[in-house]
Amino acid sequence: MATSSSNSTSRLARPIPFTPKRPHSISISEDHTSTGRLPRATTPSLLGSAKKFKAALSTESRSRLTTKPRSGLSSVPGSPTKDVRPKTPTTPKRGTESPIPFPHVSEMDVSRVDPEEAVVDFQTVEDGDVSAEIDEAALADYGKEDKVLVSIRIRPTNAVSAWQIADTTPKSIKLDPQYCKTSTTTPQDFRFDEILTGSENKPVYNAVARSHVCAAMDGFNAVIFAYGQTASGKTFTLSGDEDQPGIIPRAMKDVFACIRRTPSREYLLRCSYLEIYNETIHDLLAPPSSSVSQPVQIQGTGNNVILTPLREEVVTSLKAVREVLHRGEGNRRTASTDWNERSSRSHSVFRVVIESRERGSGADEGTVPSGRTTPGFRPPTPGGPRLQARGGRSVQTSVLSLIDLAGSEKATSDKERTREGKYINTSLLTLGSVIGTLADNAARNKHDHVPFRNSKLTRMLQPSLAGNARISVICTINPDAGATAETTSTLLFAQRIKKVQLNATKKEVVDTEALLERYRKEIDDLRKRLAEKEAEAPALKRRLSAREQLDESRAMNDLNSRIRQLTKLILTSQTVDENKDNESRPASPTKVDFDMSPYQLQQELLSARRQIDTQATQILSLEAALLARPQLPPDAPDSDKDRLLNEQTKTIRELEIVVRGYEDNLGEPLRAVREDVEREWVEKLQREKRKREEKEAWADELVRQLEKERRARLKLEEERQALAAFVRKFDALGLSAGLPMAVPSKLNPPMPKPGGAAAVFAQRQRSRLQSMDPEPTMSPVAETDSPMRLPAVEPSLLEEEWDAVEDVSFGDDKPFFPIPTKGRKASHSPTRGVLGAKENMPV
Numbered sequence: 001m002a003t004s005s006s007n008s009t010s011r012l013a014r015p016i017p018f019t020p021k022r023p024h025s026i027s028i029s030e031d032h033t034s035t036g037r038l039p040r041a042t043t044p045s046l047l048g049s050a051k052k053f054k055a056a057l058s059t060e061s062r063s064r065l066t067t068k069p070r071s072g073l074s075s076v077p078g079s080p081t082k083d084v085r086p087k088t089p090t091t092p093k094r095g096t097e098s099p100i101p102f103p104h105v106s107e108m109d110v111s112r113v114d115p116e117e118a119v120v121d122f123q124t125v126e127d128g129d130v131s132a133e134i135d136e137a138a139l140a141d142y143g144k145e146d147k148v149l150v151s152i153r154i155r156p157t158n159a160v161s162a163w164q165i166a167d168t169t170p171k172s173i174k175l176d177p178q179y180c181k182t183s184t185t186t187p188q189d190f191r192f193d194e195i196l197t198g199s200e201n202k203p204v205y206n207a208v209a210r211s212h213v214c215a216a217m218d219g220f221n222a223v224i225f226a227y228g229q230t231a232s233g234k235t236f237t238l239s240g241d242e243d244q245p246g247i248i249p250r251a252m253k254d255v256f257a258c259i260r261r262t263p264s265r266e267y268l269l270r271c272s273y274l275e276i277y278n279e280t281i282h283d284l285l286a287p288p289s290s291s292v293s294q295p296v297q298i299q300g301t302g303n304n305v306i307l308t309p310l311r312e313e314v315v316t317s318l319k320a321v322r323e324v325l326h327r328g329e330g331n332r333r334t335a336s337t338d339w340n341e342r343s344s345r346s347h348s349v350f351r352v353v354i355e356s357r358e359r360g361s362g363a364d365e366g367t368v369p370s371g372r373t374t375p376g377f378r379p380p381t382p383g384g385p386r387l388q389a390r391g392g393r394s395v396q397t398s399v400l401s402l403i404d405l406a407g408s409e410k411a412t413s414d415k416e417r418t419r420e421g422k423y424i425n426t427s428l429l430t431l432g433s434v435i436g437t438l439a440d441n442a443a444r445n446k447h448d449h450v451p452f453r454n455s456k457l458t459r460m461l462q463p464s465l466a467g468n469a470r471i472s473v474i475c476t477i478n479p480d481a482g483a484t485a486e487t488t489s490t491l492l493f494a495q496r497i498k499k500v501q502l503n504a505t506k507k508e509v510v511d512t513e514a515l516l517e518r519y520r521k522e523i524d525d526l527r528k529r530l531a532e533k534e535a536e537a538p539a540l541k542r543r544l545s546a547r548e549q550l551d552e553s554r555a556m557n558d559l560n561s562r563i564r565q566l567t568k569l570i571l572t573s574q575t576v577d578e579n580k581d582n583e584s585r586p587a588s589p590t591k592v593d594f595d596m597s598p599y600q601l602q603q604e605l606l607s608a609r610r611q612i613d614t615q616a617t618q619i620l621s622l623e624a625a626l627l628a629r630p631q632l633p634p635d636a637p638d639s640d641k642d643r644l645l646n647e648q649t650k651t652i653r654e655l656e657i658v659v660r661g662y663e664d665n666l667g668e669p670l671r672a673v674r675e676d677v678e679r680e681w682v683e684k685l686q687r688e689k690r691k692r693e694e695k696e697a698w699a700d701e702l703v704r705q706l707e708k709e710r711r712a713r714l715k716l717e718e719e720r721q722a723l724a725a726f727v728r729k730f731d732a733l734g735l736s737a738g739l740p741m742a743v744p745s746k747l748n749p750p751m752p753k754p755g756g757a758a759a760v761f762a763q764r765q766r767s768r769l770q771s772m773d774p775e776p777t778m779s780p781v782a783e784t785d786s787p788m789r790l791p792a793v794e795p796s797l798l799e800e801e802w803d804a805v806e807d808v809s810f811g812d813d814k815p816f817f818p819i820p821t822k823g824r825k826a827s828h829s830p831t832r833g834v835l836g837a838k839e840n841m842p843v
């Protein structure tokens, strides 16, 4: 049984019957028709006529409607009641970018809006734009603790609630034991900063959002987001309805209330509205066509997140804010699901960039030149309208983000809804794991990787989740027994995010020029005081005790130190000024408190010195960069450029003369040396060339000789074979037997016996061949010898070929037949003759 608190505070549960309101169909008011505005769902609480805040536009219907002409981007029809009230700038044709300047030139560039004319201060805020007086006591401890403010909002139900709330501090909630899975399980006790029930949005706003809105007005980034299962009341909490305006409209009222309560400052407010649908970021304020064709991109690294192109509307009244909200709501994607007839199908983010500075006395306003701008002319601020630090008044910048997350959900019957649901659940899971890792890192002092980049939502929230924002999370739950699993999951998420450690700081842009002026003035004062003391010193010396004298000299030392410190600060500030656009510039020297005691100043000086030391390297590198810089800036006057050109031409001419002189004095000897070396090398080359040609000729000659030898051998072999055949035939015919036996003499050698001619021939041939060298010998040629100097070679076979044949005889000394020698005609060949006769012989 739920223990609904009957406590008087409206923050706690009240047993009221709950009937979720049915969505109204799109209403077209008379006004819409007449102005040609789009028929769409309106923001009832802000616009008055319509009933529902959330636009009932499905994705399909939205795309259908976006093709129609619309005048939604026209300026807020401002009807200022006071003359002094700044007009909300006409919504221009082109838009602005994210708060961080980005070079991208958007189609919707609104940089022409003069920020000075859109500044809001306590005088220009209208009565109707402010909430009731802010309760200072309720705000007293906002942001004291660097912890996330986590609250639970229980949606009213007609059924019996499955959850029990205990009005303790902090508040706690636990599941009614009867709804636990097993009877032995003890339900977990969840503790949170606030547990809220009921349908009233005011106490919810006061408890979970107001302190964060005020923190944003005070210069801290602040994020408020609603998390919970589908249909649990996130949009109702953030936007509300006609009767119960939600956090966003109430926050904007408080923004103007804060401005009114702060007469010392003036403000520039810029609003943007975007949604993350199926992992694509859409600018809800951009003209529909450009929003579809140009989705918003997340750029930058680490905690530096730049959204571009993102339209930012400068607003000066609640009316302008209403218009912006109305336009954005109309463009949001909602659809009917199994659980919520008008479920948000995207995460929506409404952001207000708040820039403020001290109000000027008038002396440093546009009428009097600040020393930086020409009176009467203000160039468009790069990246859209930005408040400029002027006359020593630094600009404080903060961003208030109000986020309505899409609801986690179970599978649905609709295909399109299932696809959306997948994206929604994935990004919520990533948010869960990012927060889990952050909480773990904070609890165990670890630095584990945080998967910010796993979804657009977490990447966009990275700077805030990483610590540089005050965060308030409102987790909405459905108390029905049928939703205990989803509710438990939401409570676990809420518990995890409670552990995330924050460390939000203010961002201030300092006007360094004015700061330097302040330092210079102080130095002058200190010098005067020092001079006075020095003048008094001799008289004092006589009057004061030793100890007092010591104190006095210490005081003078302190004055001297302070002067040195300020002089150094001036130098550092000048470096800061030079690097104004550099994000990594050194910490602003504004931290010095000029009313400190000499001792404190000395301590301050020590730490400043340490800081200066670390910056010394930076200054050195800057000096190097300065030296490397072109001598003239691009916008230098033409006369200066001409002068520099002339000087450089003169230098070039001088250099040419020096080069020519060098050539004249040293050129000739160098040329002579070069020619000598060249000549020597040419001769060497020619010698080598000749040597090579001789060697080639010698090699050719050798080849020729060898070829000749080979041919002669072949011929000799043929002759030998023919002769051998003839001798064998001769013997076979027995012709040798009938030959007259002469007395062997030198002229008449003994005739061989029949059948012995062949043997004798063979014997002689053998011995002849044995005596012959198998290869012609050549004496080796020394490398240094000319290849043409051929060695004394043994008589060549060519020369003796016919002599060898002549030796073919049957006797020892005489040839048996006269054998033709070289040059004789073949017809006289004895072999032929013998054979010829033989052939005619009768057998």
Ligand SMILES: Nc1ncnc2c1ncn2[C@@H]1O[C@H](COP(=O)(O)OP(=O)(O)OP(=O)(O)O)[C@@H](O)[C@H]1O
Residues within 6 Å of the ligand: 019, 020, 021, 022, 154, 155, 156, 198, 199, 200, 228, 229, 230, 231, 232, 233, 234, 235, 236, 237, 340, 342, 343, 344, 345, 405, 406, 407, 408, 476
């Ligand atoms: N505390 C409440 N008091 C009265 N009505 C409520 C409350 N919370 C939610 N409702 C009603 O419940 C219905 C669903 O709420 P809402 O649209 O805010 O849910 P949601 O969490 O934004 O859902 P989704 O994630 O699907 O967009 C609406 O009709 C809304 O008016």
